[in-house]
Amino acid sequence: MSPFSHTKTLFHLPRNVVYLDGNSLGPMPLAARQHVATMMRNEWGEQIIKGWNDAGWMSLSTQIGDRIAPLIGAEPGQVIMGDTLSIKVHQALAAALALNPGRKVILSDCGNFPSDLYIAQGLIKTLDREHTLKTVAPEDVSHYIDDQVAVLMLTEVDYRTGRKHDMKALTATAHAHGVITLWDLAHSVGALPVNLAGSNVDFAVGCTYKYLNGGPGAPAFIYVCPRYVNKIHPTLSGWLGHAAPFDFELDYRAARGIERLRVGTPPVIALKCLEPALDIWDLVTIEQVRKQSIALCELFIREVEARCPGLTLNSPRNAQERGSQVSFCFEEGYGVIQAMAERGVIGDFRAPDNMRFGFAPLYIDEHDVMTAATHLEEVISNRLWDQPKYKTRATVT
Amino acid sequence: MSPFSHTKTLFHLPRNVVYLDGNSLGPMPLAARQHVATMMRNEWGEQIIKGWNDAGWMSLSTQIGDRIAPLIGAEPGQVIMGDTLSIKVHQALAAALALNPGRKVILSDCGNFPSDLYIAQGLIKTLDREHTLKTVAPEDVSHYIDDQVAVLMLTEVDYRTGRKHDMKALTATAHAHGVITLWDLAHSVGALPVNLAGSNVDFAVGCTYKYLNGGPGAPAFIYVCPRYVNKIHPTLSGWLGHAAPFDFELDYRAARGIERLRVGTPPVIALKCLEPALDIWDLVTIEQVRKQSIALCELFIREVEARCPGLTLNSPRNAQERGSQVSFCFEEGYGVIQAMAERGVIGDFRAPDNMRFGFAPLYIDEHDVMTAATHLEEVISNRLWDQPKYKTRATVT
Numbered sequence: 056m057s058p059f060s061h062t063k064t065l066f067h068l069p070r071n072v073v074y075l076d077g078n079s080l081g082p083m084p085l086a087a088r089q090h091v092a093t094m095m096r097n098e099w100g101e102q103i104i105k106g107w108n109d110a111g112w113m114s115l116s117t118q119i120g121d122r123i124a125p126l127i128g129a130e131p132g133q134v135i136m137g138d139t140l141s142i143k144v145h146q147a148l149a150a151a152l153a154l155n156p157g158r159k160v161i162l163s164d165c166g167n168f169p170s171d172l173y174i175a176q177g178l179i180k181t182l183d184r185e186h187t188l189k190t191v192a193p194e195d196v197s198h199y200i201d202d203q204v205a206v207l208m209l210t211e212v213d214y215r216t217g218r219k220h221d222m223k224a225l226t227a228t229a230h231a232h233g234v235i236t237l238w239d240l241a242h243s244v245g246a247l248p249v250n251l252a253g254s255n256v257d258f259a260v261g262c263t264y265k266y267l268n269g270g271p272g273a274p275a276f277i278y279v280c281p282r283y284v285n286k287i288h289p290t291l292s293g294w295l296g297h298a299a300p301f302d303f304e305l306d307y308r309a310a311r312g313i314e315r316l317r318v319g320t321p322p323v324i325a326l327k328c329l330e331p332a333l334d335i336w337d338l339v340t341i342e343q344v345r346k347q348s349i350a351l352c353e354l355f356i357r358e359v360e361a362r363c364p365g366l367t368l369n370s371p372r373n374a375q376e377r378g379s380q381v382s383f384c385f386e387e388g389y390g391v392i393q394a395m396a397e398r399g400v401i402g403d404f405r406a407p408d409n410m411r412f413g414f415a416p417l418y419i420d421e422h423d424v425m426t427a428a429t430h431l432e433e434v435i436s437n438r439l440w441d442q443p444k445y446k447t448r449a450t451v452t
Numbered sequence: 453m454s455p456f457s458h459t460k461t462l463f464h465l466p467r468n469v470v471y472l473d474g475n476s477l478g479p480m481p482l483a484a485r486q487h488v489a490t491m492m493r494n495e496w497g498e499q500i501i502k503g504w505n506d507a508g509w510m511s512l513s514t515q516i517g518d519r520i521a522p523l524i525g526a527e528p529g530q531v532i533m534g535d536t537l538s539i540k541v542h543q544a545l546a547a548a549l550a551l552n553p554g555r556k557v558i559l560s561d562c563g564n565f566p567s568d569l570y571i572a573q574g575l576i577k578t579l580d581r582e583h584t585l586k587t588v589a590p591e592d593v594s595h596y597i598d599d600q601v602a603v604l605m606l607t608e609v610d611y612r613t614g615r616k617h618d619m620k621a622l623t624a625t626a627h628a629h630g631v632i633t634l635w636d637l638a639h640s641v642g643a644l645p646v647n648l649a650g651s652n653v654d655f656a657v658g659c660t661y662k663y664l665n666g667g668p669g670a671p672a673f674i675y676v677c678p679r680y681v682n683k684i685h686p687t688l689s690g691w692l693g694h695a696a697p698f699d700f701e702l703d704y705r706a707a708r709g710i711e712r713l714r715v716g717t718p719p720v721i722a723l724k725c726l727e728p729a730l731d732i733w734d735l736v737t738i739e740q741v742r743k744q745s746i747a748l749c750e751l752f753i754r755e756v757e758a759r760c761p762g763l764t765l766n767s768p769r770n771a772q773e774r775g776s777q778v779s780f781c782f783e784e785g786y787g788v789i790q791a792m793a794e795r796g797v798i799g800d801f802r803a804p805d806n807m808r809f810g811f812a813p814l815y816i817d818e819h820d821v822m823t824a825a826t827h828l829e830e831v832i833s834n835r836l837w838d839q840p841k842y843k844t845r846a847t848v849t
Contacts, residue, residue: 067497076501083500088492091721095485099667100464103480104473104798112668138535139716141690149578165702170691170716173704177689181546181578190702264717270496271509271720292574293538294567303803305562305587307570319536319567320661322722323668324488401501406700 058339059347062417065335066268073400073423073430078214078242078380078413081268086331094327106323115326116317120276122333123267126341127240127259128250129278135313136263136329137321140241140275142291143260144174144208146316147277150287151206151235151258152178152186158205159186162234166193166213171239175208193218197228204234211249212242212378215405217370219247219378223254230255235283241265245415246348246379248341251278258283266379266415268332274325277316284312293318335417347416348379351424355381355412358428363435369409380413390440391431400430455736456744459814462732463665470797470820475611475639475777475810478665483728491724503720512723513714517673519730520664523738524637524656525647526675532710533660533726534718537638537672539688540657541571541605543713544674547684548603548632548655549575549583555602556583559631563590563610568636572605590615594625601631608646609639609775612802614767616644616775620651627652632680638662642812643745643776645738648675655680663776663812665729671722674713681709690715732814744813745776748821752778752809755825760832766806777810787837788828795831797824 067083068074074082098110107113120134127134137143148161161175172190179186191199193213200207207229212219226236237258243249245266251259259278263269279287289309294300295317298308309315353374359366359381369382385391388410392402402412412427434440464480465471471479495507504510517531524531534540545558558572569587576583588596590610597604604626609616623633634655640646642663648656656675660666676684686706691697692714695705706712750771756763756778766779782788782805789801799809809824831837 067493069498069500074500080501080503083492083497088489088497091492092485092489095480095488095667096464100480100485101466103466103471104477104800105793106668107477138539139690139719141716142535142539142688145688168691169694169697169700169702172702173689173691173694176704177685177687180685181687183580262717270492271503272717272722274719275716288574288577290574290578291539291542292570293536294565294570297566297570301803303566305566305569307573319538319672320659320669322536322671322719324725325669325719325722328721396502403501406698 066418075412077415084331112323136274140262143275143277147258149290155205160204162204163208164193208237210239217378217380269329349374351414362432390445393445394434394439463815472809474812481728487728509720533671537659540672540674544655546687552602557601559601560605561590605634607636614775614777666726746771748811759829784837787842790842791831791836
């Protein structure tokens with residue numbers, strides 16, 4: 056029997072809602088609320104400061120990292136939690152550039168999430184303004200990898216289209232030219248198998264509030280390959296990345312291993328929130344999830360294309376080249392997404408005309424896909440998007 | 453009637469415990485657990501992605517900042533939450549250095565919290581290695597402020613001794629020499645009145661898990677004075693500091709005002725946790741807190757010096773030169789703190805010989821002070837610290 060009929064029961068899903076936005080923010084695991092409440096009473100409430108030792112708060116960043124490691128092809132001790140994805144991009148990029156000091160080009164693509172590009176731009180200004188960020192079309196990346204490039208910085212799965220890079224091939228090409236790789240796994244972790252070790256990746260970062268269901272603003276993670284981890288000098292050299300933080304020395308000495316990527320005091324309650332989320336991941340394999348994700352995406356594409364001929368698929372048709380989301384272009388996509396939401400089907404919209412639908416097998420099944428396709432057909436064929444109330448765009452979608 | 457007999461009832465305080473470590477981690481407001489549980493069910497659970505707009509998550513970082521502003525002499529719109537204190541130090545220091553490009557010296561003191569110094573060291577390595585960090589004795593700081601100094605970076609209240617700098621005078625001296633100031637308020641906010649505007653401070657940062665009782669690893673805050681806030685180029689230029697984050701442009705454009713100090717997706721649950729904590733602060737004035745804090749500290753010093761002649765006061769005797777903690781030196785201080793903890797009095801220890809006791813009037817009263825002094829006397833006079841079990845030091849104290 057499929058494990059997913061069980062995992063679906065482990066989430067708080069609003070009544071009469073088909074939630075296809077887990078690629079933006081995953082729903083709440085039912086156990087999360089009680090887990091956090093219990094932690095707050097028994098640990099913060101009763102132990103207060105002693106919680107750092109007695110409740111293991113100080114090691115939570117590595118404990119949680121060790122649980123994410125198998126989802127991304129890493130070993131225990133190679134992944135650590137903290138801060139936000141943007142901060143982790145900064146840490147990884149700064150470290151990677153310093154490992155390749157003779158080169159001044161950061162290569163990325165225009166399908167990267169903008170914050171990654173912004174962080175690169177900010178770092179360049181801080182560094183020396185001699186570095187440049189070269190942003191090419193996703194399909195052209197491999198042609199621009201050359202001996203001038205210091206770091207190849209890519210998001211594996213495009214946040215708008217779901218288009219998936221070939222991580223292993225691009226990393227190999229990069230290495231053949233002496234380029235260090237930094238992969239953002241925001242739309243990969245929990246969506247498809249990632250094999251950082253097998254792909255020989257140098258640095259990777261990701262977030263936990265999408266497919267991992269860690270809650271709004273849940274902490275990010277960072278991975279550094281063993282050959283580099285003890286060579287890097289953290290630019291964000293906070294006290295918890297110090298070799299002996301509680302010796303309160305005046306000079307920074309980096310901790311051994313991934314611990315040096317810690318910065319400040321860890322966000323304990325947010326880290327605790329990830330425990331019940333990861334408990335659900337213990338019930339399935341990422342290969343099972345991937346297989347089911349492809350089945351759901353294929354079903355949705357087939358149904359939508361049959362029902363809504365005016366929509367254009369904006370994701371790769373080949374499932375192997377796609378993450379766990381499906382996008383369709385439609386000029387009035389914003390109104391469509393709003394009208395769908397009123398009918399209980401939650402997708403989202405990314406300008407200028409991109410409608411995104413994420414399929415997370417842990418809580419989305421074939422029946423949900425059919426419901427979504429039916430509503431989409433009704434909205435499109437009855438022009439339900441064409442209402443004044445859908446013309447004003449909210450700040451956040 | 454004193455407001456503090458009421459505020460004390462609003463905290464979860466373990467039975468038979470006198471908690472004198474709120475200068476490290478404040479206790480849990482009783483309302484926090486239900487507040488977070490309700491938010492998790494009604495907002496994350498029921499609204500999921502819509503929570504960003506409908507539940508106001510996206511503006512939480514400024515909303516909470518606006519509630520902290522009056523505690524530190526800032527105006528609404530000048531303080532924003534996010535990340536950790538170390539990250540905020542990095543942001544402020546990088547921005548301050550860039551405002552003073554001809555100068556290469558960061559002046560600090562050896563009483564600064566080490567993480568601030570580590571962050572400065574990491575930033576210098578990243579920048580150009582031409583900058584230097586000059587760390588002098590706290591009492592000598594004013595003598596080292598000269599026209600070579602780019603930034604004066606100090607923590608107002610010393611984390612070990614409670615020694616308090618004269619923020620207004622040092623800032624004035626700094627400005628007279630063209631030096632930009634960065635004040636860390638970790639041990640000030642909620643401990644004593646801070647007047648950033650009145651002191652003409654340029655940058656300030658602080659944390660919320662000490663006297664503000666926001667929970668373990670609660671988010672930090674940053675303040676930038678109006679004359680600089682729109683001139684700085686954030687080095688950590690994450691998407692939420694962009695002028696239009698949901699336009700997903702490829703190039704960074706800084707938001708107006710303090711919003712540009714945002715980096716990544718805000719830690720919503722942790723920010724929510726601060727709301728009930730700040731509700732308690734609405735019941736008192738910081739002036740009331742300061743007056744009572746001084747009374748409690750004076751009482752403790754008087755009682756301990758009368759009962760334990762072998763201990764040496766390691767805090768300024770003049771209350772005006774002290775924060776809201778009292779420290780005593782004792783060679784066997786580590787064992788003393790452990791023995792005290794077994795008897796229900798929680799202080800903490802900072803190497804080599806410093807015993808810290810924090811007095812937070814919101815939940816500590818005169819009776820607690822007398823209880824603590826009594827136990828300290830018993831531990832010292834009966835040499836209760838002299839037991840093998842107290843010889844092994846835990847990693848975190």
